[in-house]
Amino acid sequence: MTTTEHVEVAVQAGSPLRPASGHSIFAGRQEGIPVVFEKSVKGRRAGKLPALDVPVMDLDEIIPASERRHELPLPELSELDVVRHFTRLSKRNYSIESEFYPLGSCTMKYNPKIDENVAALPGFRNLHPLQPAATVQGALKVIHDIQRQLAEITGLPGVSTQPVAGAHGELTGILMVRAAHLKQGRMRRKVLIPDSAHGTNPATAAMAGYESITIGHDRVTGELDFEDFKSKLDDDCAAVMITLPNTLGLFERRIEEICRLAHQVGCFVYCDGANLNALVGQIRPGDLGVDLLHVNLHKTFAVPHGGGGPGGGAICVAAGLEPFLPAPLVVQAADGSFAYDAHRPDSIGRVHSYQGNFNAVLRSYAYILQLGKEGLGELGANAVLNANYMRALLADDFTFYVDRICMHEFVLDGRPFKEFGVRTLDIAKRLIDHGYHPPTIYFPLIAPEAIMIEPTETESKETMDAFANALIAVAHEARTTPSVVQNAPHMTPVGRLDEVRAARQPDLRWLAPVS
Amino acid sequence: MSGFISTTPAERDVMLSRIGVSTIDQLFEDLPTEHYRPDLDLPAGLSELETWQLLRKLSETNLDLERHPSFLGAGAYRHFVPAAIGHLISRGEFLTSYTPYQPEVSQGTLQAVYEWQSIVCALTGMDISNASVYDAGTGTGEAARMACALTRRRRVLVLDTVNPRYREVLATYASGPDIDVETVAAFTSRPDGTLGRVTDFSTKIDDSVACMIIQQPNFLGWMEQVEGLSDALASVGAILVVIADPVSLGVIRPPGAYGAGIVVGEGKWTGGPVDFGGPLVGMFACRKDFVRQMPGRIVGSTIDGDGRKGYVLTLATREQHIRREKATSNICTAEALIALATTIYFCHLGPVGLREVAEQSIQKAHYLASRISLLPGYTVQSTAPWLYEFPVHCPKPAAQVNEALLGSGIIGGYDLGLEDQALAHSLLLCCTEVTPRSDIDRLVDVLGSL
Numbered sequence: 004m005t006t007t008e009h010v011e012v013a014v015q016a017g018s019p020l021r022p023a024s025g026h027s028i029f030a031g032r033q034e035g036i037p038v039v040f041e042k043s044v045k046g047r048r049a050g051k052l053p054a055l056d057v058p059v060m061d062l063d064e065i066i067p068a069s070e071r072r073h074e075l076p077l078p079e080l081s082e083l084d085v086v087r088h089f090t091r092l093s094k095r096n097y098s099i100e101s102e103f104y105p106l107g108s109c110t111m112k113y114n115p116k117i118d119e120n121v122a123a124l125p126g127f128r129n130l131h132p133l134q135p136a137a138t139v140q141g142a143l144k145v146i147h148d149i150q151r152q153l154a155e156i157t158g159l160p161g162v163s164t165q166p167v168a169g170a171h172g173e174l175t176g177i178l179m180v181r182a183a184h185l186k187q188g189r190m191r192r193k194v195l196i197p198d199s200a201h202g203t204n205p206a207t208a209a210m211a212g213y214e215s216i217t218i219g220h221d222r223v224t225g226e227l228d229f230e231d232f233k234s235k236l237d238d239d240c241a242a243v244m245i246t247l248p249n250t251l252g253l254f255e256r257r258i259e260e261i262c263r264l265a266h267q268v269g270c271f272v273y274c275d276g277a278n279l280n281a282l283v284g285q286i287r288p289g290d291l292g293v294d295l296l297h298v299n300l301h302k303t304f305a306v307p308h309g310g311g312g313p314g315g316g317a318i319c320v321a322a323g324l325e326p327f328l329p330a331p332l333v334v335q336a337a338d339g340s341f342a343y344d345a346h347r348p349d350s351i352g353r354v355h356s357y358q359g360n361f362n363a364v365l366r367s368y369a370y371i372l373q374l375g376k377e378g379l380g381e382l383g384a385n386a387v388l389n390a391n392y393m394r395a396l397l398a399d400d401f402t403f404y405v406d407r408i409c410m411h412e413f414v415l416d417g418r419p420f421k422e423f424g425v426r427t428l429d430i431a432k433r434l435i436d437h438g439y440h441p442p443t444i445y446f447p448l449i450a451p452e453a454i455m456i457e458p459t460e461t462e463s464k465e466t467m468d469a470f471a472n473a474l475i476a477v478a479h480e481a482r483t484t485p486s487v488v489q490n491a492p493h494m495t496p497v498g499r500l501d502e503v504r505a506a507r508q509p510d511l512r513w514l515a516p517v518s
Numbered sequence: 519m520s521g522f523i524s525t526t527p528a529e530r531d532v533m534l535s536r537i538g539v540s541t542i543d544q545l546f547e548d549l550p551t552e553h554y555r556p557d558l559d560l561p562a563g564l565s566e567l568e569t570w571q572l573l574r575k576l577s578e579t580n581l582d583l584e585r586h587p588s589f590l591g592a593g594a595y596r597h598f599v600p601a602a603i604g605h606l607i608s609r610g611e612f613l614t615s616y617t618p619y620q621p622e623v624s625q626g627t628l629q630a631v632y633e634w635q636s637i638v639c640a641l642t643g644m645d646i647s648n649a650s651v652y653d654a655g656t657g658t659g660e661a662a663r664m665a666c667a668l669t670r671r672r673r674v675l676v677l678d679t680v681n682p683r684y685r686e687v688l689a690t691y692a693s694g695p696d697i698d699v700e701t702v703a704a705f706t707s708r709p710d711g712t713l714g715r716v717t718d719f720s721t722k723i724d725d726s727v728a729c730m731i732i733q734q735p736n737f738l739g740w741m742e743q744v745e746g747l748s749d750a751l752a753s754v755g756a757i758l759v760v761i762a763d764p765v766s767l768g769v770i771r772p773p774g775a776y777g778a779g780i781v782v783g784e785g786k787w788t789g790g791p792v793d794f795g796g797p798l799v800g801m802f803a804c805r806k807d808f809v810r811q812m813p814g815r816i817v818g819s820t821i822d823g824d825g826r827k828g829y830v831l832t833l834a835t836r837e838q839h840i841r842r843e844k845a846t847s848n849i850c851t852a853e854a855l856i857a858l859a860t861t862i863y864f865c866h867l868g869p870v871g872l873r874e875v876a877e878q879s880i881q882k883a884h885y886l887a888s889r890i891s892l893l894p895g896y897t898v899q900s901t902a903p904w905l906y907e908f909p910v911h912c913p914k915p916a917a918q919v920n921e922a923l924l925g926s927g928i929i930g931g932y933d934l935g936l937e938d939q940a941l942a943h944s945l946l947l948c949c950t951e952v953t954p955r956s957d958i959d960r961l962v963d964v965l966g967s968l
Contacts, residue, residue, distance in 0.1 A: 028623050035827045036625075039633050039865050049866045050600050052874050056955040057885035062769070065880060066903055070741060072771045075869035076640045085865050086602050089630070089858075093611035096626035100610030109616055113522050117566045119608065126577030129584045132594050132795025134929060135920070138581035142794050145576070155559055167652045167797065168851040170838070178694055206838035206848035210663070211694035215843040254548040285546055290553040301851065309607075309855030310627035311617040311649065311815065313797030329690075351693065353686035356593065356655035356784070357795025364796075369573060375563025380555070384542050385523045391545055392533040408537075408545055435623055443619075446839075463524040464533060495622035498822035505820035505832040509809070511646055513636040 026101055027094050029438055033496040036091050038513045040078045049082035076515065095496055096310070097440045103466050105393075107412045107443035107455025108201070108250060110280045110302035115373070118305065118366040127365055132357035136342050143341035146333040146358065149368045153319055156371075156379065157279075157296055158289025161325035163332060164300075164317045165359040169277055170203040172297025172316030173244075177211040178351045179295065179320065179327040180242045180271045186327075186349060189269070191241035197227045199251060199447040204244045204275060213241060220449055225251040225405035232261065238268045242295075246275040247288060250447040251405055252390065252412035252455075254281075262292025271295060271324075279303045280459065281387055281411035284380035294321045300360075304367035315363045329354045385460035386411040389467060393458050396471035400478045404450040411459075417444075417452030425481040425488050427452040432499060433480060433491035437473035581929065583792065587957035589886075591907045591948025592932035593654075593681045593737070594795060595787040597765065597875060598952050603789055603862045607855055617815075617851065621830045627854065628829035631817040634861040641767045641864070642781040643774025644803035648814035650857040651849060654761055654784035657800035658684045658731060659691025660813045660847055661780045662699070664804075665729035665757045667811050667846070672697050673726045675719070677704040679736035680761060682937050688731070702730075705738065707940045711911030713899045717743040723750050729757040729780070734773065735766055738946065739883075739907030740900060748777025764788050764801065764860075765879065765950075766905055768872035780804045786856060789863035799856035810836060813847030875951050879906035882949035882958065889962045890947075896965065899944060907948035909934060909941070912965075916945040919968060926964045928957075 027033070062071075080088075097104070104111035122128075130139050150162040166172040177194065184191050194208040197218045205215040216235050219228040226249065236243070243265050248254045255261065262272045274288045274296040280303045282288065288296050300306045300315030308314065320328065330350040331343035374382060387410050394403070394413045404414040417427030431441030431454070443455040458467055481488045492498065525533070534540060546554060564572065583596055607613065611626060618624030618631075631649045638647035651657045662674045674692065676685055678701050685701065692699045702722050706714040723730065730751055735741050748758040757779035762772075764783050773781045783801035786793070804812055810833075818832035838845040867875065883906040887898045895913030912919045916933040923930035935942030949958065 028625075032824075032826065036629060038629070038636070040636060043868075048868050048870055049602075050871065052598070052871075052878060052951055055878055055881055057882050057958070059881055060884050062877065062880070065884060066741070066770060066905070069745070070770050070903070072767065072769055075768060075872065077637065077867070077869045077872065078865055079868040079870070080865055082600070082602055082866065085862060086606065088865070089606045089862055090609070092626040092630055093606070093609045094626065095624075095629070096611040096615045097620070097623035098611045099614040104616065106616055106619075111614075111616060114614055115522055117569055119613075120570065121573045123604075124574060124577040125584050126574075126580045126582050128791040128793055129582040129596070130580055130794040131583060131588060131590045131596070131792050131929065133590055133592055133932060134581065135924065138924070138929065139794065141576040141579035152560060158556070167853075168849070170848040170850045171652060171656070174694075174848060178690065181694065201850075202838035202840070202842045202845065203848045203850050205843035206841070206845040209843040209845070210691075210848055212696055213694075256548050259550060284558065285555060286549050286553050287556050290556065291550065299851075307613045307855075308616050308851070309853075310612055310615045310624075310630075310858070311854030312851045313799075313853050313856055314851045352690040353655070353683060354690055355796065356653045356681075356683045356687065356798060360797040361794040362797055365573075369569055371560075372564050372572070373566065373569050376558050376560045378563040379558060379560065381523055385525060387545050388525070388530065388533060388537075388542055391537045391539075395537045408539075408547070410548075431620070432622070435620065440616075440623055441620055461522050461524070464529045492622050496625055497622055497826050497828035498824060500621050500822050500828045500830045501820045502830050502832065505818040505830045506835075509833065510819040511632075511635055511809075511816055511832075512639045513633070 028097060028496060029494045031494055039088055040513045042080060042084055042088065043078035045079055047079045047081050049080060049085055102440060103462060103470055104440050105442045105456045105458055105470060106440065107457040108277055109443065110457060110459055112305055112459040113461040114305050114307040115370065118369045121369045122362050122366050140341055142361065143333050145365055145368050147335055147341050149364055150333065152371050153298055153317055156283060157319040158287030159296060159319035160322050161320040161328055162317060163328045164315065164364045165329045165355045166297065166316035166318055167355055167360045168312060168314045168316045169297055169299045170207060171354065172318045173203055173207040173275065174210055175318045175329060175354050176273050176295040176297055177207050177242060179324055180273065181211055182327045182349065182351050183324055184241055191239050193240045195232065195235055195240055195243040197245065199249050199449050200244060200246055201250065201275060201277060225253045226255050229257055233264065236264060236268060236270065240268065240270040242271040242273045244273045244275060246278055248278050248281050248410035251414050251450065252409040253405060254410055258291050277302065278411060281383055283383040285383040289321060294324060300363055300367040305370045306363045306366045313360045313363050315360050315367060327351055382460055389458040389460060389462060393456060393467050393471060396467065397474060400475045404453065412455060412457035414450050415454040415456065417454050420481045423481050423485045425485050427454055429488045429491065430454065430477055430481060433477045433488040434473060435492040436494045437477065439470060439473055586927055586929050587960060588929035589931045589947040589949065589961060590929055592946055593683060594792055595948065595950055596792050596952055597787055597950050599790060600866050602866060603859050606862055607859050612855065612858060618831060621828060625828060628817050630858050630861060632819060632829050634857045635817060637861055637864045638801045638803050641764055641772065642762060642803045643772030644781050645806035646809050646812065647803040648812055648816050650852045650854065651800035651802045651814055652853060653798035653800045654782050655684045655687035657782035657802050658688045658761060660802065661759045661782050662688055662692060662697060662729065662731065663695065664780060664811050664813065665759060666697055668757065668808060669728040669755060671726060671728035674699045674728055674731065675702050675722055676731040677702050679704040679738055679742065680731060680733040681737045684761065711897050711899065711943060713901055713909065715902055720750060723754055723756065725754040727754060727756040729759045731759040731761065733761040735763065735905050738909055739904045740902040741904065744776045765876050768876035779808060785860040789859035790856060797853055797856050799853035799860060809833065811846055812836065814849050814852060878951035879949060882953050883907065886947065886949055886958045890965065893966045906950060907946060909944045909946050912943050912945055914968065915942050919945055922968050923964055928961055928964060
């Protein structure tokens with residue numbers, strides 16, 4: 004089909020006016036943008052350096068001839084070529100700034116612009132990580148303050164912002180668990196992980212040298228199978244990793260009991276903080292008995308996700324685990340000045356080359372300062388309000404994997420559409436024609452054909468109304484004109500891409516054509 | 519209303535009624551009541567104006583490198599960043615998009631990652647690159663784990679001329695899976711301040727070794743002697759892992775040319791400000807036959823149903839969301855935006871621009887070294903070819919020298935005594951293309967007056 008035909012089919016099927024954003028990713032099929040190397044013109048260049056202001060030595064006297072490089076196959080472009088190329092690429096992206104991004108478990112909230120200005124301040128950007136502490140007191144104060152803020156929000160007093168991503172925080176935490184057991188002379192082998200957990204949990208346990216033991220879930224409540232947990236919990240368990248609320252968007256109502264039982268056998272409770280957005284200001288995991296938790300700063304505390312990072316994965320721990328935090332920590336001396344505390348004999352060591360993603364931490368710091376005590380309370384409350392409102396809007400047209408009040412997100416069941424030959428993937432792709440990034444799909448793994456929706460607290464009622472209408476329209480199309488749904492998306496620059504071919508005939512880099 | 523929430527009280531009531539409850543508290547009935555709604559010990563929220571004033575003022579308490587001469591490198595280098603980069607990566611479409619899970623609406627990020635992978639391969643001379651790891655330190659840890667998985671061995675050699683911070687991260691990453699990391703001496707120091715180097719590692723290399731990790735140029739700024747190293751390792755089935763500085767790759771031969779199996783690099787300094795050391799971005803590249811053990815996301819080119827070219831995340835059966843405990847790594851969110859900045863940097867500079875950055879850095883550092891070597895009591899401690907960084911043996915402890923420099927408004931070099939007491943008089947100094955001659959001359963004057 005030609006682009007026009009695609010659009011006709013789409014429109015005939017009751018689709019969609021172009022989304023109000025007028026975004027070009029919904030304008031139908033488009034020509035590809037050449038790889039930047041293909042635009043290279045020999046001899047072209049952007050910018051220049053000042054003339055060298057020191058006496059010039061012969062480079063051959065500095066670098067042995069055998070070590071010199073003779074060809075460097077980078078593209079040769081003007082600045083306008085570069086700016087236009089990457090601006091064009093940017094226009095092939097969906098983003099929060101122009102659209103609603105209901106990706107479950109990803110917390111795609113608005114990223115305030117003032118945080119960008121703060122992060123761009125020269126007095127923060129142009130600091131060398133190895134400058135003497137006395138010359139970077141402002142930066143150390145930021146780190147020290149956010150350590151205290153996160154401690155207060157999570158109820159866990161020991162904090163390091165050195166981990167730079169959620170999975171990195173997990174690894175830091177589980178290595179601390181390992182160090183704490185070893186310190187007691189205990190060599191434990193197992194980590195308990197619910198079957199609803201993110202894949203990073205078992206992968207982390209393996210990286211830390213542990214065997215993952217899967218705990219089942221209760222099909223009715225959507226919570227962890229408590230009996231299964233009890234039967235698998237023993238004194239060979241180093242930790243149990245719980246996501247709170249869990250990945251179905253439900254609060255684990257027996258969390259305090261889980262913590263109590265785990266502690267009875269000397270097992271730590273690790274909380275995956277990916278879903279912390281629901282809890283901020285409502286409850287502190289530390290108060291429930293959780294021992295460790297990582298905070299995804301790029302989710303809960305508004306660091307822009309950047310297409311896949313940078314983020315932040317601050318680790319927060321109970322008092323007894325503080326000695327094992329990564330080194331160095333930023334501490335405040337009696338005179339009020341800030342310093343690095345590198346002398347931490349029980350520390351697991353360093354997990355990042357320097358102090359973690361400082362420039363991301365700075366954004367979260369600005370965000371928390373602006374929210375303050377009341378704003379943090381409203382954050383979690385509105386995240387949960389919005390999710391339940393969205394859930395109510397969809398209740399007549401969809402079934403839920405578990406049908407009860409949810410926290411910050413919920414999971415739709417895509418299975419009822421199978422009788423029309425439509426799968427969750429098709430619904431997701433058709434939603435794109437209606438101008439929306441699809442929710443998270445096929446996760447959690449325990450919910451077959453899952454469609455997981457997280458609106459976040461920053462979205463307005465009318466945005467959620469419009470999205471729900473679009474999803475309901477897709478459900479209607481699935482029942483009445485399934486082929487339009489099965490072949491979607493029709494309005495994007497490219498159609499569904501052949502992922503099997505991508506994996507079987509890997510083309511992972513540009514190579515100059517053989518002349 | 520605060521916290522960037524748009525729902526008004528009237529709208530909230532309509533929403534609650536649609537849900538079928540009358541208060542927000544009813545949505546939280548699953549939470550234990552005794553801990554519900556804690557009284558957080560935090561101050562009231564600030565306005566945008568107050569936030570800006572507070573943080574701008576705080577930022578000005580730092581001594582920043584734009585306003586103070588600095589010769590501090592030791593792994594973190596300040597290079598000039600063309601204005602276009604900041605503007606392009608600040609575009610909301612790049613800044614506020616998620617990991618590209620839905621390729622049809624993420625072709626911008628996906629193609630940019632494909633271009634990053636292509637550039638990393640071009641620079642390093644390797645076959646395959648991933649979409650990025652957190653930084654060169656964690657990349658070193660991942661490389662060690664990958665080499666152990668590939669060789670089914672548990673012993674890793676790392677030269678003591680590798681950045682000490684990368685070695686610390688390596689030790690942390692190795693502690694979980696019980697990888698045995700052995701530090702191998704690659705330099706010697708004598709009390710008179712002369713440094714020597716070790717180039718024969720044959721007694722260390724045997725068939726229990728998974729890999730040897732080297733840094734080129736090394737932490738002291740010197741070029742390691744790499745000839746024959748990969749052959750010696752290959753003869754016992756071990757892998758050469760090279761940590762490379764991308765600027766150096768504008769003038770010296772790529773690790774792929776001397777037999778590296780895995781290459782790690784810090785991509786942050788080529789495309790972004792030093793940022794107090796983060797966010798960084800780790801380059802991670804390897805030989806084609808190693809790809810199935812590679813950590814992290816990989817983007818590949820493919821076609822849609824009409825044969826149109828497009829890009830997708832691929833080879834995901836290595837990754838945590840598919841393989842869970844059998845994944846090659848737990849990495850998920852990495853450093854996409856910083857990788858994008860670096861990609862744009864290399865496109866902006868091109869081969870000629872990158873070579874100029876490297877050459878100017880080298881020329882300025884060698885000018886500094888030639889001037890310091892004329893100062894009584896100072897010795898330039900480089901016994902091997904070196905590029906833009908070098909140790910100087912000072913007449914006083916390096917810590918005192920740095921303190922005196924700071925008193926003159928100069929951020930000095932890196933005190934190597936922090937790593938090794940035997941080097942307490944050694945100061946590691948670096949220049950890049952942004953170091954003006956006037957700063958160099960001033961440094962020499964102050965050093966001469968101490």
